[in-house]
Amino acid sequence: MATSRSKPGPAANYVWGDVIKFGLGGDSERIKREGWSTTEEKMTWTVGNAAKLALTVSASDLPLTLRMRGAGFTQASVPTQPVEVLANGQKIADWQATSDPVDFTAVIPASIAKQGGELILEFKIPKAVSPKALGVSADPRVLGICCFELAITQGG
Helix, strand or coil: CCCCCEEECCCCCCCCCCCCCCCCCCHHHCCCCCEECCCCCCCCEEEEEEEEEEEEEEECCCCCEEEEEEEECCCCCCCCCCEEECCCCEEEEEECCCCEEEEEEEEEEEHCCCCCCEEEEECEEECEEHHHHHCCCCCCEEEEEEEEEEEEEEEC
């Protein structure tokens, strides 16, 4: 399967509260940078140990709340996927993703929000693994988490 690699060009303009869908018919392609697989019916997997999203946002005096509906690639040997979440290089959350989709949240501090401009969200997934390596399928992609949708709102 093909994967999305680094995509040149400016970050996509984002309006607070807009829900970005990561399945077919969604609009996540405009914010995906490196570390994302091809879009599937309802979601998109991360590939490798890190994935990035880039958005252009308005400055905000308030902290922001990131909400991402997602799940982890898990098996008996990998019961959860730890995820370190960064905003413009600053750690904002640690998530533990299981195979059940849930709404993860993280607060982006006002110190980042007030800058406006390009917002880079990075997801570090150190236990990402391929289904092939685990012997559960022939899929060679190194999977970490899948994302169904994402939104950012003002206020922490």
